[in-house]
Amino acid sequence: MSATAHIPERELSERPSGYSGPNLSPSGLRLVPHALADGVHALMATIPPKDNNGLVVGWDAALIVDAGITPEVSGRIQGLVAELTDRPLRFLVNTTYHGDHTFGNMAFPAGTVIVSSRPNKENMGDLDYEKQVRSGNMYGDETLLDAVTQWRTPDLVFDGFAEIDLGGRVVQLWHFGPGNGPGDTVVYVPDARVAWTGNLLCHAGIAHMLLQGGPEPYIGTLRRMKEALPDLATIVPGHGPSGDGHAAIDTLVAYLERLHDEVLGAVEAGRTLEETMETCTDPWAEGLDPELSAALARYRIPQDVARRGMLDLCRNLHRLNVLATYRLYTRP
Secondary structure, eight states: OOOOOOOOSSOOOOOOTTOOOOOOOOTTOOEEEEEEETTEEEEEESSTTSBOEEEEEOSSOEEEEOOOSSHHHHHHHHHHHHHHOOSOEEEEEOSSSOHHHHGGGGGSOTTSEEEEEHHHHHTOOOHHHHHHHHHTTSTTOOHHHHHOOOOOOOSEEESSEEEEEOSSOEEEEEOOSOSSSTTOOEEEETTTTEEEEETTOOSTTOOOOOSSSOHHHHHHHHHHHHHHOTTOOEEEESBSOOEEHHHHHHHHHHHHHHHHHHHHHHHHTTOOHHHHHHHSOOTTTTOOOHHHHHHHTTSSSOHHHHHHHHHHHHHHHHHHHHHHHHHHHTOO
């Protein structure tokens, strides 16, 4: 049986029984700048797993990573840029097509050039559908439906690799292949050894979502990333705490390899989805990885709440991954 089926045009709409996904509502969200190098700032959401952003500054221009889920959030991001630099905001990079990273595009000035991978732009064609999908993660917050009236798509696209010169600082854009989605874009600052990874790669120990692909293509993407960025030190994911880049890659590859082996084995043994759910290893059954727990301690929220919330999320995302992989491997 081949387990490397094509990437679905739309993400999986099915969810496991009792599933609870990440809360992406901007309600209560604050973005706090963390300087990772001179002119390199992680804009970290105070309530994980709400969206993080980034700012990279050169002599001539500034670049923002991801736009926020609503125009109001985009305005907050631009306000932080104005506080942190007097360089003109000339570039905005979308790491994925998902609306929580791109709906804020509409609130950036016309002179700000939006850049992303070609597959991301190709998936930004149906605003109503995307709003419907992301509304499932708003938990009663109706602002998304009213505030987002257009979906501004990238002005420039690239395929595998591109560079943006900000003046004295080059920012690399990479598309290593499909992962969480078909167009995951990594924003890498070589002189700081920092990468913004969007939904492709989170802190080691956080579950990732398989919504438009399978484990094997994802593994190939991560291995290409590790080979291409040997000096990578820190990742700033789209959601959750920052962390060690290569440790995150290794942990996710190991998880995806086991997920592939266990689900494919269950399918070949003729097990039902429910039986497969029961037999697949849950890496979070005993709790969170200690290093992830330590990373969560940086957030100014009660740590038992933070750890319990992340643990619940990881276990829910794992069940979603088992379901998505099972459906992929049983597709006619």
